[in-house]
Amino acid sequence: ALPISEGNKAISDAKANAQVMKEQLEEQLAKYEKELSELNDFISRKEKLERDLEDTKAALVRERRENEQSLQDLERKAMQEKERLKREMMDRIRSTREEIVKLTDKQLDATTKKTIQENEQMSSELSFQSKESERLIKLNQR
Secondary structure (H helix, E strand, C coil): CCCHHHHHHHHHHHHHHHHHHHHHHHHHHHHHHHHHHHHHHHHHHHHHHHHHHHHHHHHHHHHHHHHHHHHHHHHHHHHHHHHHHHHHHHHHHHHHHHHHHHHHHHHCCHHHHHHHHHHHHHHHHHHHHHHHHHHHHHHHHC
């Protein structure tokens, strides 16, 4: 058997060792708790960033659709405006022709009308003869 003083010393040494071990374990536990806290913070930030990214992607898709729709609307309006201007121009041309015909009817006498008609016939005949000549030249070249 151990004497009491040696037993007290062993108990005291065991307590000291236990205290040192307890302090080391507490330090390690504090370190792990800090790492866990940092990891949880990181996970929370990561999840928030992922949600923000998804929201941004959805907003981008929405904006792209809206822009495509706006572009289609603008193209359609431009086409409609072009058609409207074309109709308006055709109406003006028709109206101007009608006015010219009325003025011509009023201002020109029968001889002038006849001369214009003969000029148109001669122009038409000249065009026909020119085409016919070209055809014959091509035919002769073969």
